[in-house]
Amino acid sequence: MTTKVLVLLGTRKGAFILESDAERRSWRLRGPFCETWPMNHVIADAATGTIYGAGGNAWFGPAVWSSTDLGDSWTHSSEGLAYAPGEPPITSVWSLALGGGRLYAGVEPAGLFVSDDGGQSWTEIGGLREHPSRPAWNAGAGGLILHSIVPHPIDVEQIWVAISVAGVFHTADGGKTWEARNRGTRADFLPDDQRYPEYGQCVHCLVMAPGTPNRLYQQNHCGMYRSDDGGRSWDSIEEGLPSSFGFPAAVHPRDPDTLYLVPLNGDIAGRFMPDAKAAVWRTTDGGKTWRDLREGLPQQNAFVGVLRQALATDRLAPAGVYFGTSSGALYASADEGESWTCIAQHLPAISSVETLVLEG
Secondary structure, eight states: OOEEEEEEEEETTEEEEEEEETTOOSOEEEEEEGGGOOEEEEEEOTTTOOEEEEEEETTTEEEEEEESSTTSSOEEEOTTOOOOTTSOOOOEEEEEEEETTEEEEEEETTEEEEESSTTSSOEEOTTGGGSTTGGGOOOBTTBSEEEEEEEOSSOTTOEEEEEETBEEEEESSTTSSOEEOOTTOOOTTSOGGGSSOSSOBOEEEEEEOTTOTTOEEEEETTEEEEESSTTSSOEEOOTTSSOSEEEEEEEOSSOTTOEEEEEESOTTTTSSOGGGOOOEEEESSTTSSOEEEOTTSOOSSOOOOOOTBOEEEOSSSSOOEEEEOTTSOEEEESSTTSSOEEEEOSOSOEEEEEEEEEEO
16 A cells, blocks of 8 residues: 655636645646636545645636546536626635535625535525625735635534634524624724724634644634634634734644634734744644744744645645745644754745545
8 A cells, every 4th residue: 555645725826736745745736727817725535535726816716626536637616606697706716615515606796605525617606695794894914715614524514614804603504694703703804893893804814723623723814713612602722823813724634623724913013924934823622722843944034924725734644744935935834843844945926725635
């Protein structure tokens, strides 16, 4: 039995794939793929090996790409990725997720679509944009985007999404109706007496802990949070971090208490790693305490950011951890973050990092 590890990158100029074996010591880079379209998110179906890429912009339009041969060839479709005539056009697909045999896509302006044929055609899950809060949704610095899609691993009717700037929403009926789930998360940009609204928070990333569907973590524009009740309430876990601001979060593949973050120095202070010293921060107790992981990472002049989907883990033991930077460098750890190596550089700005482990 042989093991192949793929790291899938979405960049401003196409998708890239890095390949290695179970040792994860040397890597081969392939790409760019997808005709160098801007690619916001590239994921894989572990069951079939199919790779999907989400991309586009106002010039190209939205599309989802797919490859059934590990990147050797690609096709794309935008069939159904549109709102009704007279509504603002969809400019790009920002996020993808697989759940219950379906492929979900989050788009800009914020909305949720689903495909039952592997991305060939799409249908809007219209109930989300019918939520009463919809007129109050606002575009953040990156636009009004649905960037996180978290399907329940067993109950196909349950989905969580995160929208910037609107907050976290949950459906228990497959998308017909939605509930805002933001209690306990701050909106520091609002007046003091409106600091904890029902909706309107600027969520940056939303992830689910492994094996514990009600355990959610979110990196917010205004803090880091954990929920143990499916997002009905949130508790701050930012104490011990160098900043309350950042974009990505990645869970350990097996341990619900282990989480990785890349804090940045603040929303108006440059949005780079604090003191220009690169570090990934890890908790192993659900956010009670944090430790900075720096071995092998640049400790001077690291004026780089890491975007909301550009941090990931693999499912091996020990788990691999990966992050891509705004300057086109990709760092990898084969020992759960204890030490790091730069495995690619001089790529276009990296928008997303995901992994695929294949056996046989």
